[in-house]
Amino acid sequence: MTDRTRFNLPARLLHWSMAALILTMLLIGVAMVTSLADYHALVALHRPLGLLILLLAILRLANRWRRPPPPLPRDLPV
Amino acid sequence: MTLLHHLTGAPPGMTTRALMLRLAGIGAVLAGTAGAFTYAGGWLSPDALTPARVVDRFEQVNGPHPGFRRNHAKGLCVAGDFASNGAGARLSKASVFSAGRVTPVEGRVALAGGQPYAADAAATVRSLALRFRLPEGEEWRTGMNNIPVFPVRTPEAFYEQLLAAKPDPATGKPDPERLKAFFAMHPESAKAAALIKARTITAGFADSTFRSLNAFRFVASDGRTTPVRWAFVPERRPEPGSAAQEAQADKNVLFDTLAAELRQEPLHWHLVVTLGQASDATDDATLPWPSDRESVDVGTLTLTGAAPEDAGTCRDINFDPLVLPDGIAPSDDPLLSARSAAYARSFTRRAGEEKVPSAVAGTSPDGASL
Numbered sequence: 001m002t003d004r005t006r007f008n009l010p011a012r013l014l015h016w017s018m019a020a021l022i023l024t025m026l027l028i029g030v031a032m033v034t035s036l037a038d039y040h041a042l043v044a045l046h047r048p049l050g051l052l053i054l055l056l057a058i059l060r061l062a063n064r065w066r067r068p069p070p071p072l073p074r075d076l077p078v
Numbered sequence: 079m080t081l082l083h084h085l086t087g088a089p090p091g092m093t094t095r096a097l098m099l100r101l102a103g104i105g106a107v108l109a110g111t112a113g114a115f116t117y118a119g120g121w122l123s124p125d126a127l128t129p130a131r132v133v134d135r136f137e138q139v140n141g142p143h144p145g146f147r148r149n150h151a152k153g154l155c156v157a158g159d160f161a162s163n164g165a166g167a168r169l170s171k172a173s174v175f176s177a178g179r180v181t182p183v184e185g186r187v188a189l190a191g192g193q194p195y196a197a198d199a200a201a202t203v204r205s206l207a208l209r210f211r212l213p214e215g216e217e218w219r220t221g222m223n224n225i226p227v228f229p230v231r232t233p234e235a236f237y238e239q240l241l242a243a244k245p246d247p248a249t250g251k252p253d254p255e256r257l258k259a260f261f262a263m264h265p266e267s268a269k270a271a272a273l274i275k276a277r278t279i280t281a282g283f284a285d286s287t288f289r290s291l292n293a294f295r296f297v298a299s300d301g302r303t304t305p306v307r308w309a310f311v312p313e314r315r316p317e318p319g320s321a322a323q324e325a326q327a328d329k330n331v332l333f334d335t336l337a338a339e340l341r342q343e344p345l346h347w348h349l350v351v352t353l354g355q356a357s358d359a360t361d362d363a364t365l366p367w368p369s370d371r372e373s374v375d376v377g378t379l380t381l382t383g384a385a386p387e388d389a390g391t392c393r394d395i396n397f398d399p400l401v402l403p404d405g406i407a408p409s410d411d412p413l414l415s416a417r418s419a420a421y422a423r424s425f426t427r428r429a430g431e432e433k434v435p436s437a438v439a440g441t442s443p444d445g446a447s448l
Contacts (some may be wrong), residue, residue: 030120033128033394036129036412036420037416039418040400041415043418049423
């Protein structure tokens with residue numbers, strides 16, 4: 001029996017790994033545009049990370065479609 | 079149940095102490111994130127050189143020329159191909175060096191400096207930038223100059239030199255005191271400047287040798303790497319520039335001559351790769367490598383035509399020296415990443431600006447070369 005009030009484990013893993021990745025991307029982004037010495041290395045990191053996030057977003061949609069999320073909390077205004 | 083519980087929506091059973099701990103945890107994460115952004119964005123080091131400041135200095139020295147490259151502003155597009163002779167295949171696995179491979183090339187010849195309408199002068203540094211289109215979407219881009227070494231070792235020195243060499247509006251020449259102070263701070267630049275000054279200046283683009291100046295690494299299929307510098311050496315015998323050429327009325331004489339020559343016949347350059355040894359500096363473009371280093375002729379560049387800069391030609395190509403195919407890798411030269419960063423910034427700025435036609439049409443104003 002699955003718990004209908006929680007997101008499933010893959011959803012939670014995807015959520016937090018993507019949160020960390022997106023924050024990292026934002027940090028790399030601001031560093032990249034101000035750095036001369038590390039510009040190339042940072043761009044080389046920024047590109048594959050962006051693709052990874054796209055891939056995870058697709059996985060996330062697939063997981064959401066297969067295992068619909070729990071209903072919103074009742075005290076949340078619609 | 080406190081007001082804090084109410085505001086945060088905490089469960090009624092939670093102690094105030096536990097709630098405060100949780101809030102402190104959230105606060106720490108937020109503060110850490112804000113601190114990391116402040117550091118990464120350079121706000122803690124306002125004096126550090128950034129790509130934007132490099133490009134700002136070009137605009138400061140040359141005045142605003144919207145739509146044009148901030149450096150090497152005056153140029154003409156060229157096209158042709160590169161035929162590999164196979165001699166480079168043992169040094170680099172890049173497909174451009176496979177025996178018999180012919181790679182299409184687009185490029186640009188230009189004069190250094192940020193003045194798109196300046197009259198051609200023999201002593202102005204000439205450049206050749208190329209984009210090789212390899213199979214499977216790979217590209218190799220390279221920008222080269224007709225000087226033996228680069229005038230500075232670091233991006234910071236480059237930034238200082240731009241201002242030190244700025245012509246005084248009154249005399250049209252740089253302030254000698256400022257130049258002297260710059261060379262005193264950068265003895266490596268003083269030595270490089272002497273080598274650059276002593277170079278033989280040839281008649282035009284067609285008989286100029288264009289050098290990578292920065293070092294790169296060739297990566298062979300077995301993983302072996304070789305430090306390299308490369309040069310495009312003209313097949314045509316170099317002729318010294320003549321004073322008569324200087325006196326011509328055509329402000330674009332160097333470009334118009336090249337375009338006229340290309341209308342007559344294709345022009346050829348050999349790609350000569352110099353192999354560095356362990357003792358050769360790869361992180362200092364002001365230092366020449368010993369002249370006895372082995373060099374390998376790896377193929378022939380043939381330019382077949384020229385066209386004015388436009389949307390469909392080379393105008394919107396960023397000749398970023400770090401767009402490299404598998405088989406060519408950057409060296410530890412600090413100028414490479416800085417060039418990549420500053421070119422990207424210059425590209426972003428001009429991409430958002432209205433374009434006016436280039437001063438160089440590739441045809442002489444008197445029509446003589448048509």
